[in-house]
Amino acid sequence: MSDDKFTFNFDLPEKSHIQPKLLTPDAVINFRCYPGISCYNACCKCADITLTPYDVIRLKKRVGKTSTEFLKDHTVPFTMDADGVPGVKLRTTDAGACLFMDEKIGCTVYTDRPTACRYYPLGNMAMKHAEQKHEQQHFVLIKEEHCKGHDEPRPIKILDYRAEQNIEEYDGHNKEYFQLILKKKSAGPALGRPAPMSLQLFFMACFDPDRFRRFVLSDAFKKNYDLEASVYEKIADNDIELMYLGFRLLRQVLFAEASIKEHEGALEKRLEERQEVIEMRRKAEIAQARANDPYQAYKAEVEAEDIAEKDKKNRKE
Numbered sequence: 001m002s003d004d005k006f007t008f009n010f011d012l013p014e015k016s017h018i019q020p021k022l023l024t025p026d027a028v029i030n031f032r033c034y035p036g037i038s039c040y041n042a043c044c045k046c047a048d049i050t051l052t053p054y055d056v057i058r059l060k061k062r063v064g065k066t067s068t069e070f071l072k073d074h075t076v077p078f079t080m081d082a083d084g085v086p087g088v089k090l091r092t093t094d095a096g097a098c099l100f101m102d103e104k105i106g107c108t109v110y111t112d113r114p115t116a117c118r119y120y121p122l123g124n125m126a127m128k129h130a131e132q133k134h135e136q137q138h139f140v141l142i143k144e145e146h147c148k149g150h151d152e153p154r155p156i157k158i159l160d161y162r163a164e165q166n167i168e169e170y171d172g173h174n175k176e177y178f179q180l181i182l183k184k185k186s187a188g189p190a191l192g193r194p195a196p197m198s199l200q201l202f203f204m205a206c207f208d209p210d211r212f213r214r215f216v217l218s219d220a221f222k223k224n225y226d227l228e229a230s231v232y233e234k235i236a237d238n239d240i241e242l243m244y245l246g247f248r249l250l251r252q253v254l255f256a257e258a259s260i261k262e263h264e265g266a267l268e269k270r271l272e273e274r275q276e277v278i279e280m281r282r283k284a285e286i287a288q289a290r291a292n293d294p295y296q297a298y299k300a301e302v303e304a305e306d307i308a309e310k311d312k313k314n315r316k317e
């Protein structure tokens, strides 16, 4: 089995055989960023910021919106892998500038800025060797032409830079999310492509806590899952607790871990209902095909009848 990597806020040069140098927390970098530096705001004018679930919680509170409104106004969706696992990035202007950037004052959400902004100019990479139980965190130094912070004579250890940027708090809340993504990656083809409903649930549980809370409080959810009353109390007005419940549910849905107790027979009932939904959708698709192109639909039906007839004959012989 090969090793797995998950890069969060930078892209590995896929076509190049030159790999970036991996740094440990003890490594020393030379960097300083401050208002008044000649490149002030240059990085925020070409922002490509991937958000974590904790980033969304901080930012939606900061701008005073529900998560659904925040997603609509401030983010764009993207897929993290070939299986369509969804993620969100900060929305920018057409020229690529972050909507939270102000020419004069810089970042208007500074104390709630996302993880990727805190890390810059460091890239964050989680790696798990096949024989290791837990992933390890590595860093790379991102040097971009526009960033003059590298020319500032300030040597600083990566661990001190992280403390200065208050990254540890963010890392603490991002940990389970990164583990989830890494586990999905490690499972590879054995897991297969998650069902569309599982991917929708992933999006809602990770990035839309206000909708996810309504889902968890719904009768449909309570009919399936046997959650302790204390959990309902905790998530009532606490988005972080809700986020952790979301990760528990996703481990159950994606990896079949028994992380949440289910009511007896709930799984069988759910499968039955899902089958009914699939059947209803199939019928609706056939009806739609008939309406769109009656001749093609007729041909398909004749072919299906022919096959069924031949099948019947073969079975008799």
Ligand code: SF4
Residues within 6 Å of the ligand: 043, 044, 047, 049, 098, 099, 100, 101, 102, 106, 107, 108, 109, 110, 113, 114, 117
């Ligand atoms: S959130 Fe703030 S720091 Fe991050 S790109 Fe936008 S303006 Fe820059």
Ligand code: SF4
Residues within 6 Å of the ligand: 032, 033, 034, 037, 039, 040, 041, 042, 043, 044, 120, 121, 146, 147, 148, 149, 150
């Ligand atoms: S030094 Fe780098 S991080 Fe700081 S404002 Fe300039 S471009 Fe952005």
